[in-house]
Amino acid sequence: MIVAVVLCLMALCDGALSGFRAAAGRNALVRKQQYYVRAAAHGLVAALAALAVLGATIGLTLGVAEDPAGRYEGFVAAGGRMLVVYLPYSVLVLGALAGLAIPRFEVRSVLTTLILGPSTLLRPLIIMAGAVLAGVGARDPVVASLAWLAALVVLAIEFVVARRHYPDLDLPPVGRGTTDTIGR
Amino acid sequence: MIIAYDPDTQARRPVERARALGVFEAAGDRQAVRIIRRIPTRAGPGGALLDEDAVDAMLLRAHGELQRLSEEFQQGPRVVSLLRPLIDLLRVEATGPIRVVDVGCGLGFIIRWLAATQALGADVELVGCDYNATFVAQAAALAEAEGLACSFAVGNAFTLDQPATIFLSNGVLHHCRGHDLESFFEHQHQPEVQAFVHYDIAPTALTPTGAWVFHQARMREPLARHDGVLSARRAHGDATLVAAIRAGAPAFVPLVFDATSQRSPWLNVMRPVLGVRPPLAVALRAALGPLARRLTEYAVPTSAGAQDQDPSQR
Secondary structure (H helix, E strand, C coil): CHHHHHHHHHHHHHHHHHHHHHHCCCECCCCCHHHHHHHHHHHHHHHHHHHHHHHHHHHHHHHHCCCHHHHHHHHHHHHHHHHHHHHHHHHHHHHHHHHCCCCCHHHHHHHHHHHHHHHHHHHHHHHHHHHHHHHHCCCCHHHHHHHHHHHHHHHHHHHHHHHHHCCCCECCCCCCCCEEECCC | CCCEECCCCCCEECCEHHHHHHHHHHCCCHHHHHHHHCCCEEEECCEEEECHHHHHHHHHHHHHHHHHHHHHCCHHHHHHHHHHHHHHHHHHHCCCCEEEEEECCCCCHHHHHHHHHCCCCCCEEEEEEECCHHHHHHHHHHHHHCCCCCEEEECCHHHCCCCCCEEEEECCHHHCCCHHHHHHHHCCCCCCCCEEEEEEECCCCCHHHHHHHHHHHHCCCHHHHHHHHHHHHHCCCHHHHHHHHHHHCCCCEEEEECCHHHCCCCCCCEEEEEEECHHHHHHHHHHHHHHHHHEEECCCCHHHHCCCCCHHHC
């Protein structure tokens, strides 16, 4: 059960961050904390929906299994293998995010340069690596398939949130503000 | 290559699709060719022209994503760390308003950020300039939406009716090469200008890889992804920039903050070059405090140090 809870918490956290990434670069205002909070909420809701679907699917496969206890053990073992990959990555990223609270802009910049940027690029590979490891060790093909499905669903969240809520740069109507055509 | 302006009037000029494609095909830049092929066109007298509205929309998306990178790399606080001590020094003897002009401001993020935080003081006038009227209109609308005290202008930042006290730019220098780079600094050789601070990508051994990582990880607009990496490759070294300052604006003391040779490539993302009037150079070092040790000063050439006239008269 602990494995499932930890994986769910990770998925929710990843969903909120996916919402943030989907919204980043799509609003050019300076002050936009509320915008990012809403974006994280969009990601969180999408992750909750994804977990509900995956949970229901897992429940269904347990319900129809000839050996429900054996399949359940298979899911737990697969989840444990996923955590081997996901935990170090999560600790690294969450640690870097916590470091952003340090009120020194150069520290924040270095955390971004060294950890947050590269880790975003590696994220799809990390997610798939966890699914591969979970699937490779599973004797039950249903467990392996669901590990792959879970990975694909998690990867899809950012794409879906971006498409649905942040398809383009959000700009205020032009014709306002102080502009001039200049020359001397 | 996808946007052009008349050098005299700064009016937008149409861009022939075939011409733009030809340039990148000749350079073997297939990614750029793919991007241009996707831009809608309109009929022109000599063939298809790139649709200006489509180009502007693409550039706006790219600049929105660039702003995100600026936010992430703390570009606002970086600028303040140098501008605030400089302005504190200028304020002591200022007889008129201190005006900071951002050259090639795009969506005006830095000017708007400075206005939002009032990090330089409420008495400092903040102006953003860009040739692109669409950018300027959006920058002004964004400032208005947040009630920010700053202004934006379409045109040449170096020919403002109200002259600049400090010229600032972010990510502009790599667009200028050879004589254009010298000319960029020469235009700042104006009696009212006390200093300039120009940030651009630091060309370290890790820059091309780092740029690729961040543009892949953070950007969705294909133009932004591609151009960002190209820009990193075009970034000037310290020596090139210092030589251009010496040639174009010899009355200014060239300074490099976080000179590429003295700073870890992991820490150097945007590296500013500065030019300050000689009396300011010593005072700035004192005003910067511990940061001063990251400032590399290059002597003003003796043949040019006493000159303080319009470069066109030299």
